[in-house]
Amino acid sequence: MAYLVRGLPVDKNFRVYAVCCKEIVEEARRLQGLSPVASAALGRALAGVALLSADLKIGKVLLQIKGDGPLGEILAEGDYQGFLRGTVQNPHVYIDPINRKLPVGLAVGKKGFISVVKDLGLKEPYYGSVELISGEIAEDLAYYLTVSEQIPSAVSLGVLVDRDGTILAAGGFLVQKLPEATESELEEIEAKLKNFPPVTSLLSSGKTPEEILQMIFPNLQILEKRPLAWRCTCSEKRVEEVLIAMGRGELEGFLKEGKPVSVTCEFCKKTYHISLERVKELLKEVMDVS
Structure with a gap:
């Protein structure tokens, strides 16, 4: 089962989160036909956005990673209910493992830039962005949180892909320093994390998110355990809204072609077919407004 835990160490001034999301990454792989390295990259992004959305009471978070590697743009979205979705611009990129590890940094x-958009139901969403430093995603996300949001953070993300491409493990954890944390506390945690096992090794050996956090903070109080699931929010109504936003010229062009309009969701790959009669109705709506 995919889920997230949020905790608070009893004797340390940090806030901590951990997630396991193998099933969600496997669903993305299945729907989009992801290559192993694309699965690893998108899986890290999905685990990352789950951690970013852990404290949401409303709204959603969008994580965008746009590097100069062959994967192109990576998008991952998480909301306050624990629903996730994500996509990769070039899902079929294949790069051979290096030292038995998928080269995510090379592919990204x-x-x-790594960017975060938080839509919290306010007039304007919050937007922050920093340059990539490695393309490995976890390191980039930690850098973003430390620099853009001014919260010293440590992030570990990982995806274990089987030889047949299926997902064996996926997840990660986030440790954030609170203002009350002392320098000695910070040094102690940094020393622990420096030699900490890869999160995929822990998850694939049967460790739970709670147990992983307790390896770092033995006196841990679990504040919340939240289920996570893949869910795409696409709909025919949203497709029609996109067509309306394209404007009169585009809609008239579709009518001249004389064929129904087909639109495929980049997240779940569902295809919507909009009839010519409906396109005429949408065009009328556009003309009535203008």
Whole structure:
């Protein structure tokens, strides 16, 4: 089962989160036909956005990674209910493992940006962005949180892909320093994390998110355990809204072609077919407004 835990160490001034999301990454792989390295990259992004959305009471978070590697743009979205979805611009990129590890940094690229958009139901969403430093995603996300949101953070993300491409393990954890944390507390945790096992090794050996956090903070109080699931929010209504936003010229062009309009969701790959009669109705709506 995919879920997230949020905790608070009793004797340390940190807030901590951990997630396991194998089933969600497997669903993304199945729907989009992801290559192993694309699965690893998108899986890290999905685990990352789950951690970013852990404290949401409303709204959603969008994580965008745009490097100069062959995968292109990676998008991952998580909301306050624990629903996740994500996509990769070039899902079929194949790169041979290096030292038995999928080269996510090479596939993402080291030049580019990692951006976070938080839609909290306010007038304007919050937007933050920093340059990529490695393309490995976890390191980039930690850098973003430390620099853009001014919260010293440690992030570990990982995806274990089987030889047949299926997902064996996926998840991660986030440790954030609270203002009350002392320098000695920070040094102690940094030393622990420096030699900490890869999160995929822990998950594939049967460790739960709670147990992983307790390895770092033995006196841990679990504040919340939240189920996670893949869910795409696409709909025919949203497709029609996109067509309306394209404007009169585009809609008239569709009518001249004389064929129903087909639109495929980049997240779940569901295809919507909009009839010519409906396109005429949408065009009328556009003309009535203008």
